[in-house]
Amino acid sequence: MLGMSEVLDQLYSTILQRIREKPEGSYTVELWRKGKGYVARKVGEESVEVVVASLSEGKERTVSEIADLLYHMLVLMAMNDISPEEVYAEIRRRMR
Ligand SMILES: N=c1c2ncn([C@@H]3O[C@H](COP(=O)(O)OP(=O)(O)OP(=O)(O)O)[C@@H](O)[C@H]3O)c2ncn1[C@@H]1O[C@H](COP(=O)(O)O)[C@@H](O)[C@H]1O
Incomplete structure (x- = not known):
């Protein structure tokens, strides 16, 4: 089974590929066209959905909202030229 960082790396690569190739029907391309x-x-909306789900909608729904948030966060990162590796490096730098 893939670890979390490998799953995120894979999804990030797919997002970059969609932005590069702009295939028909891609939700990522739709987001990219709408702008930063x-x-x-x-990302703000999905964050609020995570908060609400975690407080009142149960674990399954919370997991689903977290997956939505992570996907939108990765699209936002791609649109700002931020790679997952840069975020991992910052997290590692803070580790004590
Ligand atoms: N992981 C995801 C993913 N998570 C969530 N979403 C989409 O995010 C949206 C959820 O947000 P909302 O409920 O607010 O959706 P909405 O009402 O349609 O959105 P708005 O009209 O408000 O913009 C849904 O349309 C989901 O399909 C995702 N869309 C794509 N992916 C993955 O991203 C990769 C590229 O996907 P495409 O760009 O679609 O090829 C593939 O690996 C996909 O599996």
């Missing part, structure tokens, strides 16, 4: 402001707002 739109995607940033989506």
Whole structure:
């Protein structure tokens, strides 16, 4: 089974590929076309959904909302030229 960072790396690669090739029907391309402001707002909305789910909607729903948030966060990262590795490095730097 893949670890969390490998799953996120794989999804990030797919997101970059979608932005590069712009295939028909891609939700990532739809987000990319709407721009950074739109995607940033989506991350805000998905964050609120995680908060609400974690407080009142149970584990399954919370897991689903976290998956939505991580996906939108990765799209936002891709649109700001931030790789997962840069985030991992920052987390590692803080480790004590
Ligand atoms: N992991 C995801 C993923 N998680 C969530 N979502 C989409 O995020 C949206 C959830 O947000 P909302 O409920 O707010 O959706 P919505 O109402 O349609 O959105 P808005 O109209 O508000 O923008 C849904 O449309 C989901 O399909 C995702 N869309 C794509 N992926 C993966 O990203 C990769 C690229 O996907 P495509 O770009 O679609 O090829 C593939 O590996 C996909 O599996």
